[in-house]
Amino acid sequence: MTRIHLTAEDVARVRFAPRPAPVQELNAAFTMLFGRRDELLFGRWRRRVLRSLPGAVEPLGDLVPAGRAPVFLDVLGETLDEGLDLVAAARPELVRSELERVYAGHPSPRWIRELHGGDGDAWRVLRRAQRAAFETMLAPVWPLVRDLHRAEFARGALAFAEHGVGAALPALVAGSRLRDGVWEWAAPGARDVRLDGRGLVLLPTFHWTGHPMIQDLPGRPVVVTYAAGPGLPLAPDGAPDSADSLATVLGRTRLALLLLLSREHTTTSLARRLGVSNATVSAHASALRGAGLITTARAGRSVLHLRTALGTLLVGDRPRP
Template sequence: MLRIHFTAADFARVRFAPRPAPLQELNTALMTMCRPDHDLLFDRWRRRLLRALPAAAEPLADLVPGGRAPQFLDVFHADLTEALDSARTWRPALVRAEIERVHAPHPGPAPQWVRALHRGDADAWRLLRRAQQAAFETALRPVWPVVQDLHQAEFTRQALTVAEHGTAAALTALVPGSRLHEGVWEVAAPRVGDLHLRGRGLVLQPTFHWTGHPLVAEPPDGPAFLTYPAGPGLPLAPSGAAGTDEALAEVLGRTRRDILLLLADEHTTSGLARRLGVSNATASAHAAALRGAGLVSTVRAGRAVLHRRTALGGLLVRRHPRPAPDMPAQQTSPHPSGDLDAALRRPRPTPPAPP
């Protein structure tokens, strides 16, 4: 449990970031890429991004041994060029302290370029800048217009909430299960402790590549930042991409997408197999995977097994309320882990994540 302590001045200085932060959005995208959960929805996106990241981005992994990142990677500038340059504005003593903090628990010397960064070497700073730029261009540039549109909608929604119900109501609605009592905002998070704002204020930064707990950053100067998940819970697709059904096919695979469409009404396993042109065993395996993600429910009725999509599954296909028409026989889509070996043949170091 994280407890964020507000003074009266802090409440007056709570604000929502008016624009997305490119490097913080990159941090959350890389965090999601490294998470072991949500495989059904994110596995293909993760493997695609791992394969696509260029060698120029690999130095980022050297800064995050064991998943701990130095705070100077938490950058909230809305302009990418300013964001890429901002880490160098940190005081050298703080940069050295952060590098030592994240590398101290790990035996052996840090990579040579990180040691150079510790000394303040200009070439090392340029290497870090190129790594961040390369990762952004690969991971986020194709979907950045989508991020901007989602951010604008979220900003407008939160502005209306504050106007209608006040700041306190907006804060508690922002993080489900959180509680605001006597100037202390209690937020469920792995980090246990207290954050005293002491008049600095708090900036609320939505992110659209993270579905986990809120992330807190404390830059050495200025307000604290709380990054919270505000996205649709699916990997973002570029503007102008195929419709919702095709986007789901990219995430889930076509067979599982088609099963979700069919299960607006109950179907037996054999009924699904007939409609999809696959074997009973294949239909059962795909239904089990969807059930494990909470998208499908299954009940037994005598000797039959009946499947139906859940409310969560319905949300994912909300533009398609009717069952899909009969579909021609087709080859079953590969299992999401089918090309995992190819990804492993190009191993990448674990990319960075905010602390």
């Protein structure tokens, strides 16, 4: 059983990662490629990827034998370069201890031993391998990953705003529950993680079907990477229209309202533009405001609404209706 212990301060600091993390998504995909056998859903994808991987990726397989990845690879970072820089900035003692854990009782390749010693050439080998793997496995579908992340972000934000942490957090992981400040779910091995005020970051991944992966590094918020999306490997030629994806999550009226609010509107103005009643606009605005996507302020007898930076991040550069 995995248990995450949250204090009252941690509950107030639960948040979604605003953007997908390229290196973490790569970790999930690479582990799915070699360490988890989900042949029915991922078999065809696995065979296609294995045929296309360049030789430069091979060292990454050495570093993640049988799906046992060292935790210094678990980084966020909103761009690939930022993530790779965070990997390279890992504390030497963490790198050494994790390589010793992964290769406990087994001989390691020479370059892994050099990485253990902090050799600069070995770090460059790792960076080339990660970049080559990302370009082959994820770059062709990264626009779809971003769109799916926005939709999952919106769904989660609305669920937390409308139902609260107690109901929305367990809904992210099938079979999990939140009771007496402990979020728990069945998983191989027992693990207890205490946040102690560090907060919790929720990161959806779209190349993984297993139990949530936990990043627990000293002095940092704990990151839970959980399986989201359609449950199928992504294909660059199968991307759904991102506006349709958001409309499915938010509802078409809420999405249209959010798009209009790139500039300030009154409730009456929104109702007129959308062809709905003032009461309907107020109800949708309340849900979007609770999710942090819009702000509302009174100006005399009028109520003014405006999209927040978070709302703008969600809708990207889509045109107003």
